[in-house]
Amino acid sequence: MQKKTLVLGVIGADVHAVGNRILDYALTEAGFSVVNIGVLATQEEFINAAMETDAQAILVSSLYGHGELDCRGLKEKCVEAGLDDVPLYVGGNLVVGKQDFAVVEEHYKEMGFDRVYPPGTLPDVLIRDLARDLH
Amino acid sequence: MQKKTLVLGVIGADVHAVGNRILDYALTEAGFSVVNIGVLATQEEFINAAMETDAQAILVSSLYGHGELDCRGLKEKCVEAGLDDVPLYVGGNLVVGKQDFAVVEEHYKEMGFDRVYPPGTLPDVLIRDLARDLH
């Protein structure tokens, strides 16, 4: 079976690198081919990487609190680039402060994300969902 | 000037002795004559001590949580004994658990207490109020 390709990165002016490194390791161990664009990644970098590698999913991290500002418009750009069908996930500490996660999830879903994860989500959860969504 | 006499004690099955000892010391230092009936004091002991010493105020402590049960009927007994005019104070940890103090105060006032003090009240506050009430 062909390995599934995922684009992984931390969006915006965010430099939190530890979770990114662990996700990279765990996803690779789980049999995915991970294209890791690292921290401080722009929307364009996510899209270019996904197009170039024909990725099956885009995994966006945002830890530092500016996620709402940074993620706005990403789905639209994906659609423009013909990546309508590529699932778009986001996880981390997605807003400034401790907020009700249901509201946060709702908000990101409105922005076009297919799955939204709360702070501290472990890689297993992601891997299980990927197995479900990509077949 | 004649020293004012106060009856001091810890009501019910309550053995918390430290605050009692400190109140005794502080009130004595402040010039009162303190009749300390100590811990495990019954309603009758408060009343007898007040009658015998012609006390100007009765100070009830309850720390251990059973205050509501123990203080019930004390005012009525005071009235019966002709101590209607002797101010009745109560302080300590007056109920079981952390409860809104306004409600607790209200409740004890209904039971006939003239002043009700929240947990951790320092002696200065009591001494100030006594100076105001007893003249």
Next chain:
Amino acid sequence: MELKNKRWSSERFLAQRKEVLGGWPTGANVDFEEAVAYHQALPPGKIFAHKLEQGKKEGVTFAQPRAGVALVAEHIELLRYLQDEGGADLLPTTIDSYTRQNRYREAETGIAESRNLGRSMLNGFPAVNHGVDACRQVVEAVGVPVQVRHGTPDARLLAEITLAGGFTDYEGGGISYNIPYSKDVPLENTILYWQYVDRLIGEYESRGVRINREPFGPLTGTLVPPCISHSVAIIEALLAAEQGVKSVTLGYGQCGNLIQDIAAIRTLQELGEKYLSEKGYPEVMVTTVFHQWMGGFPQDESKAFGVISWGAAIAALAGATKVIVKTPHEAVGIPTKEANAAGIKTTKQVLNMLKDQKYASTPELEQEMEIIRRETGSILDRVFDLGEGDLAQGAVRAFQAGVIDIPFAPSRFNTGKLLPARDNHGAVRLLDYGDLPFAKEIIEFHREKIAERGRAENRSPSFQMVIDDIYAIGKGMLVGRPK
């Protein structure tokens, strides 16, 4: 009845038993042989002594809360919550204050009122009123061992009912549940009461059922110097062992100074084992319990978390077998279950982070341990002397003579001359050593320690220092400095 430190005969025990069980109607439901069978069927994971032994071997420190409410269903809900959400390793059932004074009628009123008002009007679980079956419901509802915690001078009926009810650990003792918990109950009486309790446990032991016993270490919880609580703990352990108890947990209430507290726990373990073995009970298993600060707490919950954590840290560094946990509501009232669980979680986070770190011996620690050994030794030697060989008599006379003296205790059988105060580093020393039988150097040591603080604070040592120290932790300090 004559008080002697001598194992009671079966006859004497059984004769008294009838009377004890008649104290309240629920006593009739105690069937000893059936209770033995019940205990024998308990899984090891629910047996206190078993779990403590394991912990001691592995060097871990367990966390145990205090908790008890008036009604059975609510009490079970509470304990389950502390186990599942709080992660408690060991559970308690704290008994209400009416039961502690054997006022079962008032407890009955408290139960009724609690039902009516829908909130607990009692500050604990009235186990005697609820009876044997209710106790078993509690024990069966949870997955860890459960202990009875109280403060009852005459706890004979409570012991009969709760032990038949499947509890595997019983707190208290003839001194530690008298002097801090009552006003005019003679010590002779309570030592006799507790010989009964210990004899009952010895009876269980003779059928292969092990009940752990825990003398109440912190006493009045307020600036009690280690030598006092150590002396009481060791006397009660010896008295219990004589009646057939085989497993004891000796307790100490945190004073707040790192070195003194570690020294206290280490010497408690060491001296407990030494005396038990020297006095003829080498088979008794000794473990230790460290109580997070037992005096006045800060009202602010964040500050309370700081006090709780510091207690947890010392318990772990000292290597106590278990730690009794305070809660962020301590200064205000009996905690909600959430506040209680919060205290456990904070504690366990610290215990876990420190579990692979022990405090290595240092000259400073060694010195402090030596002080405690000498002080405790002086007191106990004199107790044995006073008893002319009989420890029970010795204990009674020691209190009469002020050879043991518990600060701030309400009992009139306590001389109450001792005045403890903190030294310049926060260790509890003696401003007035009363009639403690201390050697000159020890007296001088205390005097100099307090004087050193006086110099630093530019005041002469006095009762004001003691008052300042009593308030200090509640106000966010350890040493009560003048303003």
Next chain:
Amino acid sequence: MELKNKRWSSERFLAQRKEVLGGWPTGANVDFEEAVAYHQALPPGKIFAHKLEQGKKEGVTFAQPRAGVALVAEHIELLRYLQDEGGADLLPTTIDSYTRQNRYREAETGIAESRNLGRSMLNGFPAVNHGVDACRQVVEAVGVPVQVRHGTPDARLLAEITLAGGFTDYEGGGISYNIPYSKDVPLENTILYWQYVDRLIGEYESRGVRINREPFGPLTGTLVPPCISHSVAIIEALLAAEQGVKSVTLGYGQCGNLIQDIAAIRTLQELGEKYLSEKGYPEVMVTTVFHQWMGGFPQDESKAFGVISWGAAIAALAGATKVIVKTPHEAVGIPTKEANAAGIKTTKQVLNMLKDQKYASTPELEQEMEIIRRETGSILDRVFDLGEGDLAQGAVRAFQAGVIDIPFAPSRFNTGKLLPARDNHGAVRLLDYGDLPFAKEIIEFHREKIAERGRAENRSPSFQMVIDDIYAIGKGMLVGRPK
């Protein structure tokens, strides 16, 4: 521009200044002479270096939070709350992440959105956008010294504005605010940027205005061994001193092992003073800052309080000059002001309870200090060698050669070969020491420490150990044991 560790000439500084101040319209409002006068009029109680010096003398540890929101009025309200309710001894102004990347336009959007939505959409205070007068409003609104805390590789304009704005302390450095905070900014550039900042502070110093400088100690906050953060801190202190800085606070992020953490703070103070004086800057005042655990936190607030308190305890026992405080919201998001104050109150309760207790030297502690001294010495010797006498060049080449290597750093100018892991007692050791210039015994020491843990856990040391350790504190442990 050539990079050398040499005090910049006035011409060079002033030439660059024009360009810097032109970076955003608010730069135009900086008037240096007027700013000097402003600083000269500040009361001593608002001057960081002054308060730190006092604290160091008296041996107290101060508590300082992190805090910053998008709008001025809200930011002031926040700081006042942390001062009045939290009891913060020192205050921060944490800068938002757009400003940190010099993206002032995005910061402007964030300010506008925050106004619209009525909540801060920025993770800090965008000081450049707000300008000099707004900064002064902040400084004037509170009664204690205020520091700029950020994470800005090119912080020249931020420094100009905030220092003219009356802040008296500035965090960061050419290494510590680059390698953990950016991906592809060359080290040469950031060292030059920070020479500018330090030169600016030197300029203030020459007019008698003392601004304290604080290299960012914790770096990536995640299992950074002391020798790495010490080396970076000392290099940045020396670079700052050369430009005229006279007061530095060296930082270290808690690892979690009592002995290692105390050894780290003690050696940081000692080595900082030693190098500064050996390299010709004996007049520089050195203080230390201990950061409560900087890696992943537990989500549960009670558990977070445990982590916070343990950090406070070590800060006090080690004798750090100040401690940077975490909050119960750490794992989830920027704290509310209440959560932030809670973290400070917990911390201060512990600091106050421990303020009269210091950790006495022990052989174990001495050994750990010696390890840190040797490791840091090896690294710094090699840095000086690589620079052929020039520290700035040496630093750049040291990163190229992996002689300094910061675990988990995002920068591509960091080799990233180092793999830290905890030993069996929770101290951070090296599973892979990469290209660190360590002597054989030191390498062997680390290997054996990790092997000892492997034996205890019955597994071979591997990256899985590192992952387990990264998650451990968040999961309530220190050492990430296998399940």
